Amino acid sequence: MPRQHGERGDGIVEHLRDGVRRGRYVPGQRLIEADMTAELGVSRGLLREAFRRLAAEGLIEIVPNRGALVRRLSLQDALELFEIRLELEALAARRAASAPEAARRQFIKDVSYIWDNQPRVSASAYISENQNFHAAIFTLAGSGQLIQLNTQLQLSLIMAQISPSLTAEVIAQSIQEHRAIAEAIENGDPVAADAASRAHLGRARDMVVKMPSDVFRQSLHGDVETVS
Amino acid sequence: MPRQHGERGDGIVEHLRDGVRRGRYVPGQRLIEADMTAELGVSRGLLREAFRRLAAEGLIEIVPNRGALVRRLSLQDALELFEIRLELEALAARRAASAPEAARRQFIKDVSYIWDNQPRVSASAYISENQNFHAAIFTLAGSGQLIQLNTQLQLSLIMAQISPSLTAEVIAQSIQEHRAIAEAIENGDPVAADAASRAHLGRARDMVVKMPSDVFRQSLHGDVETVS
DNA sequence: AACAACAATATTGTTCGACAATCTTGTTCG
DNA sequence: CGAACAAGATTGTCGAACAATATTGTTGTT
Incomplete structure (x- = not known):
């Protein structure tokens, strides 16, 4: 898990993808920045970059002023x-x-x-x-x-x-x-x-x-x- | 162009997408953070979030420690x-x-x-x-x-x-x-x-x-x- | 008890400055 | 000319700060 310089964000992305796969995070669940930075030991900036990647991938959603949540499909x-x-x-x-x-x-x-x-x-x-x-x-x-x-x-x-x-x-x-x-x-x-x-x-x-x-x-x- | 709170990043993404479409940015071109923040008047953090979105979309590439460049297809x-x-x-x-x-x-x-x-x-x-x-x-x-x-x-x-x-x-x-x-x-x-x-x-x-x-x-x- | 209005708190959006790690360029030496 | 190194540029990451917005809690009223 200790990724090297320039690839720390990949670890966060992998953590989330994996978390959804195994049910640690479920569709609809909100992802609070403060909680996740504490748990993963990364800065807010890095976490937000990871959120953006995952949102572009369609795994999570980012609602303006309400932050990130695991996407729930209709x-x-x-x-x-x-x-x-x-x-x-x-x-x-x-x-x-x-x-x-x-x-x-x-x-x-x-x-x-x-x-x-x-x-x-x-x-x-x-x-x-x-x-x-x-x-x-x-x-x-x-x-x-x-x-x-x-x-x-x-x-x-x-x-x-x-x-x-x-x-x-x-x-x-x-x-x-x-x-x-x-x-x-x-x-x-x-x-x-x-x-x-x-x-x-x-x-x-x-x-x-x-x-x-x-x-x-x-x-x-x-x-x-x-x-x- | 003055987007409102929570949607400023969208403007950056749009700017880049459009820039590639019209040839303002060409495949292979490197996108230097300092230049772009100056030109667009946004902070580095926001710019980097936009880069991550576009990289997930496949329009640009991010090479660790070398930053972002417009993707050039093989x-x-x-x-x-x-x-x-x-x-x-x-x-x-x-x-x-x-x-x-x-x-x-x-x-x-x-x-x-x-x-x-x-x-x-x-x-x-x-x-x-x-x-x-x-x-x-x-x-x-x-x-x-x-x-x-x-x-x-x-x-x-x-x-x-x-x-x-x-x-x-x-x-x-x-x-x-x-x-x-x-x-x-x-x-x-x-x-x-x-x-x-x-x-x-x-x-x-x-x-x-x-x-x-x-x-x-x-x-x-x-x-x-x-x-x- | 239900509800509205407001205050208090939590959370996100964004910026700035800092510094280490790494890459790039320029210069000097053999 | 090319290797080796120094200087500069650029990215990666963090932390603190504050405004904007959302959420929760409290209170007073009906």
Whole structure:
């Protein structure tokens, strides 16, 4: 954790990203500067720079004169993000399936945990498995820009918001679909990988629609809202 | 320009974005804090927050201990971005073509300049026309998340880098393709809009590949590079 | 008890000055 | 000409300060 000169801000950013992933910070939670500077041992200036980065990434929001809070997606946000993710992950899957065989073989090793038949011990275990799996596809796809864009898709937030409502059946179904994607990639079949990705994300999308509505922030009525 | 409490940073961000668009700042140029604080009349802290936002957006880069500079894309960066843009803009075009008729009609009015048959007076005139046109499609698509992601696609940088090598023929060709996209949207035909978008961006991509190589930064040899 | 109005407190927005770490440039020496 | 070093420029980080705004607490009234 002791980062060197010029990279201290990275540590803060990582702390927050990780904190949201593991539920230490939850969507809607306000992030008070005084508290965080005390806890992390950094100056306000550095903390505020980190906040700005994360806000641009879409993980937190900064409301003028009210400061930073972990972003809480509306259902509309989530659906728009799923729609985008569908396209980008299909692209990534195609690229991944076209990667050199050695790289694909390594990928299969890296995600071997998806073949485990034991029921996942906890929702959070599945959440991190899921994040890892999707990240591995983007990595194998080998496009720096895709990896970068993937951070804007807010998988952490979606998982954090729906995780209390996750059922064992939904998880089991997802794992099956992960295997289908992985197999298509292993076989070097871009068309199948594309299709399997779309099927997986389409189903995940439908699942989200059926969630209790208080999982999401009430969406603004306006036509289009941007996030600074 | 006198923004109010809590929104001063927005002005700086806007200034930089605009500056890159109009060529006031060019890819590769270093942005010295002392100079910019003097010119913009803001404190270093605020300026650095703005830098962090823009770096997360991908418009500038921050190199530890060397500060901020306008990002200069490698050919690989540009191609990866085109590949992604192809998918996202096709999505946006489909959505746009499915928008209510009133909105589509308004869109056609907003982009009526594309029907002008006069040759564009300057490369920069075409550049701003192009940016406007593509932004209008994303706006009509009505997805806040898509609009947000569009900022990561770095159209400004690509244009800034290739603009010295733009020819009248290439511009004329692009304008034709813009018209095809607009017509498909006007007719409410998502399939045609999708196809026209893909054709346009595919051709633009091919054009970029043929550019003189010194237009782009020499790409790093590594497998994948991320931009913080 | 509910509520309005106000005061007290907390929190953010912004600036300034300081100093160490690092990079850049200029100069001198071999 | 190039290495080595010194001088200067620039960034990274901190802390203190104060105004603007938001939040909470208190009081008095109905």
